[in-house]
Structures are given as structure tokens and as C-alpha cells.
Amino acid sequence: MSAVPITKVRTIVDKIEDGGAGIKVFSLVDPDHWELPPFKPGAHIDLHLPGGLVRTYSLCNDPADDKRYVVAVKREVEGRGGSIVLHDEVKVGDTIGVMLPRGGLDLSTEVTRFTFVGGGIGVTPFLSAAAWLKRMGRSKFTLHMIARGEPPLADLLAPLRKSGHVVIHDTSSGQRPDIAALVGRPLSDVALACCGPDSMIDDFEQASRDWPADRVHIERFVPPPLPVDPDAKPYVLALAKSKREIVVAAGQTMLSALTDIGIDVPASCCGGICGSCKVDWLEGQPVHRDRVLSPAERERSLLVCVAGSAKDRLVLDL
């Protein structure tokens, strides 16, 4: 029995394949090969790695391939350490917790043609999108793969190369291709997407500036964090009994901040209706947001799954 609610999907590393150019391709599956939570083409997932690191990667498989999450990871010596752990420590059979997939490309049917520009390992979200489009019979797309020398991920690219969907731009013999020429002028039925190193994205942003914003998708290697309420502010949560102080990040729930430091507040609905996470507060000004406490109860208590703080500091009787 775990002390807190299960918040991650437990996966097992089923396969690790060599993707070339310092890339390893990891297939993650459910321990019983059950279907995994669904994802949109080109969505990303957070992997919880040994040692407590959390890293986000794009899924590169077709969403219809629903029993695997496939991620391609380049070993970045200069990186922040996640890729090194995956390359050097993670083995077939290891358990990795993942969060529910999020984001992904908008491949709405209003758009009939797609131009994808992927730099090196940045091609991964487009492998997923391309597999999905092909299966849906929407074959009007081009994937520009910009890489030095022989492109990586040959196995994943092979079916797309065979069907004539990939244009390889080898930069080892010279310059990066002219992104403006790949992007072209705005057309009403075309959407663009780019993922790659920052300098390539800068060029792409420049080249696509005349395109309508909803037809342009840019994916940086480090995706933006989860959307938070723009007005949300961090605050200090002081715990009177245990004499601890923690910072609740903007957009984080008090419940998750408490769970993070190992304080097990019973919670059930996580939506402010069951009352099981009620805690008394002593000082400050809570923002309640629950739907069950009476005005009198709110004078003393709050529900940590939904409550926030109107001031910089809130003291709980914990």
C-alpha cells in the first residue's frame, strides 16, 4: 500500500534500441501490456527517472499504437542529466513512472497539407504525427529532416521515406537549408510545424511570421510548463505543529505541496466536494474555492485540494 494516491502511470522498459547518432529509442509498456492512456499525435510525456529527475520527451509512435509509449533520447553530455541517466542507467525491465501525456499537434481536418521541419532529434513529434496522418489516409504532408550526415532514427523514418514523405537535408556538406524556402508563402489549407535547436526555431519563426498563428506550431526541446492561471502566485505555507515552511508554487495545489514533503492528508475527490482533506488554518487569508464548507466552517478550516492563499503566507494547523 502506498502512502499517497497514485499519480503516475507505471511503465516498464520493454525495449531499448539504437537510433544512431547517440540516440536510444525506449519503448515503455504497461506491466500487463494493457492499453496505456491515450495521446494526441506528437504529444509529450514526463518521465520520472531514477534519482528523482523529471524529463519531458515527445512521443514518436502512432497514437493507434496504444500499448507503447516510444521516446527517442539523444545522449546530451552538456544537458541537464536526464538523457545521461536514461542512456547509462536505465535497462530493459526497469520501472519508469510517467505522467499522463499532454499537448500534441493540432491536425484538424480544415488543414489538408502539412509541412513539418525537424532538426535532428527534433523530428520525433513529427514521426508520431506522420504515422497518424498516413493511417488516416491524409497523405499530403512533407517532413523536412535536417541532420548532419546519415539521419538518425532510420527504422522509424524508413516507412515514411519509402512513401516519399521525407526530404532529407544533410548539413554535413554545407549550410542548413533555407528555412524560408521550405516554409514558402502562406496558403489557406497548409499548416506548419517545427521542432529543433533554438537557432533553427528562430529562423523558422522569422520565415513564418506572415502565417496566421493558428497554422504555425513550434515545439521547443524544453516544452513550456503546464499552463497555470496567469494570476496565480506562489505563497508560503507554514505548518504550525510540525514547524515547517514550504512554498506552494503558482498553480500548484496545497495538497500536492503537502504530499511532496510526505505529509499524507486524506484526499478523495480532489475537487472540493467530499470534505475529506479538511485542515484547520490559523493565520492568513485563505481563498476557499470548495463547495461544501459553510461560512462558519470556513472561519476555521479549508480544503487543501482546492484552497489557495490571498496573502503571501498562510499558517495551517498541521
Place this chain on the structure above:
Amino acid sequence: MLDTLTAKPVPGAVVLSWTGVVRYLHITPRAFLPMREMPELTLIAGKGIEGDRYMIGREEGFYSHKPEEGRQVTLFEYETLVALKRDHNIDLAPEEHRRNVTVSGVPLTHLVGRQFWLGETLLESTRLSIPCRHIEEITGKAIFDPLINRSGLNCKILQGGTVRVGDAVRNVQ
């Protein structure tokens, strides 16, 4: 008021009755994983459903940190799916509400604390289910509010057996 609710039926008075049917059966082995549609389920008395996350001893559900004797099997009204569409224009599929058994014609809210037959198995309801905020994360649909007070029924299994789609659901007379 409450007296009329708790009063014993008068001998010879009209006895309200109902018979429902099992429309869909679903299980999943772990929290967050999609529910899989099954033609039949094996219910084990006092324990749970074979292969499901809340089976006592397996405990891989979202609330497994709080194993609950009264949540061996969960039911959901098909009529709620219809109401979500009618009143909120939300298409919620039977595999998305994350309860095990979708029934038609069964007044679940009347059954708290009562025993009833689900096919050949005998259940005792312990409490109404509470919607969970995470269902919105999993389905990507704003269904937490519309599901308040009609999020299904939690039950214990008194007598196990096999439950199949199409089985009758009956009151214990």
C-alpha cells in the same frame, strides 16, 4: 418528513419495484489506464473483480492508499450518460466514467445500504461514489460538476459469480 422515509411499509401497501439490465462491463488493472470492455466479469465475494485495480490485495487504483472494503465493484447508470448528453452536450462513453458495471433501469441512488442481485451475484451497496477531479484529466472532459450526486454506487460482493452483459439486475424481495 424523515419519518415517512424511514417508516416500515404498511402490510398490503403498494411495493415499488424495478428490474434493470447490465449494459456494459469494464475493468482496468491500474489507475489511469483505459478501461477495457469485457463480455463478462468474475466477482469474488468479499474481494472484488478479477483483474480490476480495486481487488482487495491487488490495490493498484488511484485510492489504493486507502483500501476500501465497500468498493469491490462499482456501478454507474446508463441514464446518466444520456443526461450528460441531453443537459450538457457531453459525450461520455461507458468506458470513460471508470466504474465497472453500466446498468439501465436501476435506481442506484435508492440502493445505498441495500442488497440486490447483479446477475447471479449478490451485492450490498455501501455508499454513493464521489466523482474524482482526475477524471477530467483522464478524459479531457469537464464532467466533475455534472457528475456530482450521480457518479455511481460502491458495493461489496456478498455472493460471487460471473456477471455477463445482458444479465438482469433485481431487487432482493
